[in-house]
Structures are given as structure tokens and as C-alpha cells.
Amino acid sequence: MFKNMESLYDLYKNKGYSRREFLRSIMLLSATLGFPPSMFPDVVKALESRPKPAVIWLEFQDCAGCTESFIKSTSILPADVLLDYISLEYHETLMAPSGFYAEESKKEAIEKHRGRYILVVEGSVSPKDRGVYCTIGGKSNAELLQEAAEGAGLIIAVGSCASWGGIPYAYPNPTGAVAVSKLLKGKEVVNIPGCPPIGDVIVSVIAGYTITGKPPELDSLGRPKAFYGQTIHDRCYRRPFYNAGRFAESFDDEKAKKGYCLYKLGCKGPMTRNACATIRWNGGLSFPIQSGHPCFGCSEPDFWDRGFVYTPLSVVEGGFGPKEALLSVTVGAALGAGAAYLNKKLRGGK
Amino acid sequence: MDVALYDFVRGPFLRFALFVFFLGIAYRFFRVVFLGLPPDYARPKGNPYYMAVKKILIKPTMGWTFNEIFSRRAVNYVGGFLFHLGFIGLTFLVPAHALLWQEITGLPMPTMPNIISDILAYAALGSLVVLTVHRALNPVLKLLTGKDEYFANFLIAIVLFTGLLATRWAGSGYVWLLSLHMLLADLLIIYIPFSRLSHFIYYFLSVGFMGWNAGKRGVSF
Ligand code: SF4
Numbered sequence: 001m002f003k004n005m006e007s008l009y010d011l012y013k014n015k016g017y018s019r020r021e022f023l024r025s026i027m028l029l030s031a032t033l034g035f036p037p038s039m040f041p042d043v044v045k046a047l048e049s050r051p052k053p054a055v056i057w058l059e060f061q062d063c064a065g066c067t068e069s070f071i072k073s074t075s076i077l078p079a080d081v082l083l084d085y086i087s088l089e090y091h092e093t094l095m096a097p098s099g100f101y102a103e104e105s106k107k108e109a110i111e112k113h114r115g116r117y118i119l120v121v122e123g124s125v126s127p128k129d130r131g132v133y134c135t136i137g138g139k140s141n142a143e144l145l146q147e148a149a150e151g152a153g154l155i156i157a158v159g160s161c162a163s164w165g166g167i168p169y170a171y172p173n174p175t176g177a178v179a180v181s182k183l184l185k186g187k188e189v190v191n192i193p194g195c196p197p198i199g200d201v202i203v204s205v206i207a208g209y210t211i212t213g214k215p216p217e218l219d220s221l222g223r224p225k226a227f228y229g230q231t232i233h234d235r236c237y238r239r240p241f242y243n244a245g246r247f248a249e250s251f252d253d254e255k256a257k258k259g260y261c262l263y264k265l266g267c268k269g270p271m272t273r274n275a276c277a278t279i280r281w282n283g284g285l286s287f288p289i290q291s292g293h294p295c296f297g298c299s300e301p302d303f304w305d306r307g308f309v310y311t312p313l314s315v316v317e318g319g320f321g322p323k324e325a326l327l328s329v330t331v332g333a334a335l336g337a338g339a340a341y342l343n344k345k346l347r348g349g350k
Numbered sequence: 351m352d353v354a355l356y357d358f359v360r361g362p363f364l365r366f367a368l369f370v371f372f373l374g375i376a377y378r379f380f381r382v383v384f385l386g387l388p389p390d391y392a393r394p395k396g397n398p399y400y401m402a403v404k405k406i407l408i409k410p411t412m413g414w415t416f417n418e419i420f421s422r423r424a425v426n427y428v429g430g431f432l433f434h435l436g437f438i439g440l441t442f443l444v445p446a447h448a449l450l451w452q453e454i455t456g457l458p459m460p461t462m463p464n465i466i467s468d469i470l471a472y473a474a475l476g477s478l479v480v481l482t483v484h485r486a487l488n489p490v491l492k493l494l495t496g497k498d499e500y501f502a503n504f505l506i507a508i509v510l511f512t513g514l515l516a517t518r519w520a521g522s523g524y525v526w527l528l529s530l531h532m533l534l535a536d537l538l539i540i541y542i543p544f545s546r547l548s549h550f551i552y553y554f555l556s557v558g559f560m561g562w563n564a565g566k567r568g569v570s571f
Contacts, residue, residue: 231524245445245463263445271353271525300353314446315453317361320368322456328369332376339377340384 062123073199119152128176163191195298232269235277268297374543395568405561436474
């Protein structure tokens, strides 16, 4: 009935991969999703028999960085399988058709896969001034979102812009950008924040939906617990240095070279929930802290407006330095002296 | 949610607390100083300023005689010493705290490793509990203790406890616990100038005054 009836296993076979390679990928996927080993046979069965997921990927106020991260995710599925498996029915950056034909194919896909397709939104939405700041094919972004969200089986907001508003939402937010979930009240939105998020996480959440038919377990901010349940600090390999009170003082001093903790250089790992320290980037090669840069919390809400990339986490935001301390002491001293003077005067100098 | 709270307690609220703290302490200190004493025209019989400094310097060691410590006031001395050592050490030398002080004072601050801060935290917390119980049971201390003291002890204990929990056992609740720790610490900072906790500065004033008085009268203490 559908042209996309191939399962993941069919794809592996057609591309000349062995069953062993297929099983290895499934094992990795199950582990990434935090499934118990007892579920393994069911996972295999699901990916042998269920058709590949249909994905409609909308881009609004974005930079396509999330897409870039997604297509470079090769830890779980090999590159040639990935893009065939996750059937991108509509993706402005990646699809061949353009203009009128592209819009037509989206309409078709929505009808064909109604109730089952996965809607991925990249970028924030701008409903302000009837959505004139972001339009595609003559329609406003907010309208396009509603249209596509209605028949979706699962809605994923990919990246910090779609999850929280991100950079377009940052002060002074000229386009009135908002998070996807703000416009889809009453609908469950899975947030996969990060600037960009880890590609393997996007792939796992999409594949996880094919396996279970349900969205993953989410935390109070709509993030999958399996990937955002712990802070970077919880799993950071530099943690022993933090515990021992050994900190790099600058980016290239001896201590930095020895791999000491980056807290003093402004690391936001202690309050940033993400899987960078475990899954890592580029096929598990590295992540910011490993390459010597403190985490700046790109997956947390409003990270851009917090504006303290290189100041230590515990330091007062907005600043309270010697000047402020002196000012408050001076005001206090003046008030104290004034009060003493008044007290004395009232008591007639006694 | 938890991160929003965290940003508030480490941002605007902490800033506010620090303003209240410095302003309040300076206000009370200078009010007492400027209020001064009734004029006393008698000529000093000794050297009051020397005696004031001497008293401040040697007072903390004056009770440290064997008899004093181990027969009569062991709980006060040992508990008090451990508590103050722990509390002051933790306040200034835990890395996160030290960096805050560095920001406030503009001076570089040393930091200490977790293992030492853990020991100090257990010592301070344990001795605070013992001191509080002792206070509640001791017939004399009981009379000198009001609601304020119990409240202050409770607030300090819970700040210590949440700090310890956050670094040791928080797990996924880390950000919540850290925020709670900072919220309570902010409240403590605000509360200090209004309470007897400000003894960290008045102590020197009153002890100095005792020494000064003794010096003026030419007696020893
Ligand atoms: S580098 Fe950052 S995340 Fe790693 S231990 Fe230090 S503060 Fe924590």
C-alpha cells in the first residue's frame, strides 16, 4: 500500500550489510535508549518488521545546524542507511524538489501518513505580526506548524531554538520568537535541545518511536530522560580534578594542559543536562570539555541571555565586586553615623 | 524550572542579599561606634589601646586550660571550635565559594579539595547539633537562649546540610538541591546583620572594648 514499507533490516540487507552488523546497530541503539537487555528480542523484531518512519522536517528560524548534526550522526546507523531509513518526506535543506513541488509533496505526505508521521521542527516560531518574519510558500510559519502538527504521531522540537526559543528568542527578540511547545498547547512535544543537539540522540528518539510507538519518557521540561537525566558534570571525565580542587586558571596554562577541571574558566557542566559527556560527538570522538573548552550550557533554556560564558558558575550574575561592596558599606556607615547622631541629639548628648 | 530558580538565587537575589549584608553590618557597626560613650574625664591609668588589641588577640586562647576544657566546658570549647573552624573554612575555601569571594573582594583566593570540605562539613554539622542540644538542656544556657538562636542554628544547619547533600548524594536532584542550598544561604546572608550572628564583627568590638576598659583602669584581665 505504501511505498515506504521497507523495514530497517530490509535496508541493511539491500545495502549489503550482514545480519551481524544489523544486530550490532540494534544493540547500540537499545543501549543508547536505555532499554533493558530483556527487551532486545522485541527491539529486533520491531526493526525487522515495522516500516521505516516517515519524517516531515520543518525549518523555521534556524541555521540548519541541527540538520547538519543529524546527518553526521553515524554512531548508530551507517551513513547510507541513516538517510534511507529515516524517510525524510519533506526537508527543505535535504530534499530534491523545490518550490511548488516541494509544498505539494509535503501535503501528500501529511495525508498519506496521517496519524503516524513524525514531525520534526527545527528553529523557533515567530507568530508576531501574523507571522510575517518567517514565511514559506506564502504561508506564515505559525500556520505551517499548526497544519503539520495536527496529523502528527510524534512531534519533536529539535535544537535549543525549537525547544526554548534559542537565539532568535534572545534579547531583544525582535521577531517575537517562541518555542514550538508554546504554540502547540495541549500537544505533547519532545524537546531535544542543544545548539546543536547530538545527532545520535535525534536518531535514537526517532528510531525509539518506531520500536515502541510511544514518545520517550520525558522530564518536566519535555526532554527525554534517557539523554537529559544527568548533568554534564555528573559524567564528566574531569570530575576527579573538580573533586580534588584542581582547576585550570587559563586556557593554555600548565594546569589546563594537565587536563584540570574547567570550572574557573566558566564551565556550566554542573547545571547543564545533556549527554555530551557520555555519547560525545563525531562518533564518540570528543566533546567541548574534552577539547579544552568549558561547557557553556547550550542545551539549557535561555543560555544566550545569561551572558556569562567565561565567568565561573557561582559568581553573582550581574556582578557584585569590590565597588558594590564598598558602596553598600559606605551607605551603611553613613546611615549608622546618621542614626547615632540623631539618637544622641534626641537624648540630649547623654 | 530548577535552572530558572538557580539563576534567580545565584543572580538577582544573591546580589540583593549581599547589598543588605554589607549595608546592614556597616550600619550597625558604625551606629555603635558613633554613639560612643558618655564623656569620661578621668586620666587613663594604663594603655587602653594596647590592652584592647591584646585582649582581641589573646581572648580566644584564654579558656584553653586543661581544667577549663575537659572538666567544665568541654562541649562549648571543643564544639565551638570545630563548628567555627568548619563554618569559616567552608564559607571561604570551597571552590565555588572562593570564586564568589574573589569576585566580591577582587583578591585571589585559595581553594580546598572536596575531601577536606567534606570533613569540615561533617565536623561543623555534627558540632552544631551537639551545641544546640547542649544549649537546650543546660540549665544556664537555656535561660540565655531565645527563639532567634534556635532559628539561626537551624538555618545554618540546613545550609550546611543541603550543601553537603548537593555535593555528595544529589544524583539527578543536584540542581534543585544546589538551588535550595543557595536560596537558604541567601536568606542566611540577609539574616546575619539582623541577628546575633553578626557577632563575627561585634565580637571584636566588645572584646576590644573590654580590653580598652581594663587598660583605662590599669587593671589586668
Ligand atoms: S570541566 Fe565542567 S563538567 Fe567537568 S568536572 Fe569541571 S565543572 Fe564539572
